[in-house]
Amino acid sequence: xxxxxxxxxxxxxxxxxxxxxxxxxxxxxxxxxxxxxxxxxxxxxxxxxxxxxxxxxxxxxxxxxxxxxxxxxxxxxxxxxxxxxxxxxxxxxxxxxxxxxxxxxxxxxxxxxxxxxxxxxxxxxxxxxxxxxxxxxxxxxxxxxxxxxxxxxxxxxxxxxxxxxxxxxxxxxxxxxxxxxxxxxxxxxxxxxxxxxxxxxxxxxxxxxxxxxxxxxxxxxxxxxxxxxxxxxxxxxxxxxxxxxxxxxxxxxxxxxxxxxxxxxxxxxxxxxxxxxxxxxxxxxxxxxxxxxxxxxxxxxxxxxxxxxxxxxxxxxxxxxxxxxxxxxxxxxxxxxxxxxxxxxxxxxxxxxxxxxxxxxxxxxxxx
Numbered sequence: 001x002x003x004x005x006x007x008x009x010x011x012x013x014x015x016x017x018x019x020x021x022x023x024x025x026x027x028x029x030x031x032x033x034x035x036x037x038x039x040x041x042x043x044x045x046x047x048x049x050x051x052x053x054x055x056x057x058x059x060x061x062x063x064x065x066x067x068x069x070x071x072x073x074x075x076x077x078x079x080x081x082x083x084x085x086x087x088x089x090x091x092x093x094x095x096x097x098x099x100x101x102x103x104x105x106x107x108x109x110x111x112x113x114x115x116x117x118x119x120x121x122x123x124x125x126x127x128x129x130x131x132x133x134x135x136x137x138x139x140x141x142x143x144x145x146x147x148x149x150x151x152x153x154x155x156x157x158x159x160x161x162x163x164x165x166x167x168x169x170x171x172x173x174x175x176x177x178x179x180x181x182x183x184x185x186x187x188x189x190x191x192x193x194x195x196x197x198x199x200x201x202x203x204x205x206x207x208x209x210x211x212x213x214x215x216x217x218x219x220x221x222x223x224x225x226x227x228x229x230x231x232x233x234x235x236x237x238x239x240x241x242x243x244x245x246x247x248x249x250x251x252x253x254x255x256x257x258x259x260x261x262x263x264x265x266x267x268x269x270x271x272x273x274x275x276x277x278x279x280x281x282x283x284x285x286x287x288x289x290x291x292x293x294x295x296x297x298x299x300x301x302x303x304x305x306x307x308x309x310x311x312x313x314x315x316x317x318x319x320x321x322x323x324x325x326x327x328x329x330x331x332x333x334x335x336x337x338x339x340x341x342x343x344x345x346x347x348x349x350x351x352x353x354x355x356x357x358x359x360x361x362x363x364x365x366x367x368x
Contacts, residue, residue, distance in 0.1 A: 076346060079347065081276030104274070112203070114201040116201065118203065149232060151215060159185055159186060161186070163186065195208050203225070211256075213253040226268075230270040238282065239273075240347045241286075258287045307327065328362070
C-alpha cells in the first residue's frame with residue numbers, strides 16, 4: 001500500500017538518469033509519435049529508437065542503483081520517486097485493489113474487480129511489462145481498456161490486450177484514432193461525449209470530459225471508492241511540465257484543468273509521468289507555477305513591446321521574422337530568468353524547460 005510519507009522517501013542522485021528521462025520523453029512526444037504506426041510495428045525503423053530509449057532508461061536505473069553515476073544535475077527532493085526494480089517496472093497497490101505501474105518515466109493504473117481487470121492506457125515504454133505487473137497481483141483477465149487520450153506514447157501498446165475486451169474512449173479520441181487509422185491500436189468499441197461510468201463487478205471508474213486541455217479528448221478518470229484521480233499530461237508531480245506546457249493543444253484549457261482536477265475529492269493522483277504518484281498539494285503547487293509563469297510572461301512582454309527599438313538592433317524591418325524572433329527570444333529569456341530565480345530548486349527540470357514554457361505562455365497570451 002502507498003502512504004503519503006513514502007512518496008518523497010528516496011533521494012535521487014543521478015544527473016545522467018534525469019537526462020535520459022528528458023531524452024526519451026522528447027523522442028516519444030515529437031517526431032516519433034507523429035508517425036504513430038512506428039510505435040506498434042516492431043519492424044519499422046523508428047521502433048529501434050524506442051527500444052534504445054527503453055534500454056537507456058533501464059541502464060540508467062542500473063547505474064544509479066549500483067552507485068556508478070556521479071551527480072551532474074540537481075534534482076529537488078520533491079521530484080524523487082520510488083526505486084524501480086531491476087525487472088524494469090514497479091507495481092504497487094494504492095488502495096482497495098487499485099494499482100499503479102511505472103517504469104519511472106511513464107505510469108498508469110489498473111483496477112482489479114471480482115469479474116476482471118480494468119486497465120487505463122498502455123504506455124509503450126512499459127509495454128508487455130504491464131501484463132507482467134497485472135499477473136503479479138491477479139489471475140483475472142483484462143476485460144476493459146480505457147484510453148486517456150489519443151497520444152501513442154500512452155496507448156501505443158494497447159494491442160497486447162485481448163481483442164474481445166471493451167475499449168472505451170471519449171468521442172474526440174475515437175475520431176483522432178479513426179483519422180489516423182494506421183496506428184495499429186484497437187479502435188474504441190464504446191465512446192462517450194461528456195461522462196461515462198465504468199462498472200465491472202464490484203469496482204467503478206468515472207470518466208469525464210471537460211473540454212480540450214493537453215489534447216482533444218483527454219479525460220479525467222476517477223476511482224470514487226479509492227479516491228484516486230488519473231489525469232495524464234497535465235500535472236507533473238514534483239516536476240515542471242514537459243516542454244511547451246506538455247505540448248498543450250489549448251493553453252487556457254490546460255490551465256483550467258488544474259481547478260477541474262481539484263473539484264474531485266481525490267487523495268492520490270496518477271499523472272502519466274514521471275517518477276512518482278501525486279497528491280492534491282502537487283496540483284496546488286503546479287497552479288502556483290502556472291500563475292507565476294503567466295505573470296512573468298506578461299511582464300516580459302511589456303518590457304520588450306517596442307518593436308521599433310528591436311528593429312534598430314537588427315538592422316531595420318527588412319526581415320520581419322528576424323524582428324519577431326528577436327522579440328520572442330528576449331521575452332522568453334527574461335521570463336525564464338524571473339521564473340528560475342524562484343522555481344529552479346522547487347521543481348525538477350525547471351532549467352531544462354523553462355524557456356519553452358515562457359515561449360508557449362507568451363504565445364498563448366498573444367493569440368488565445
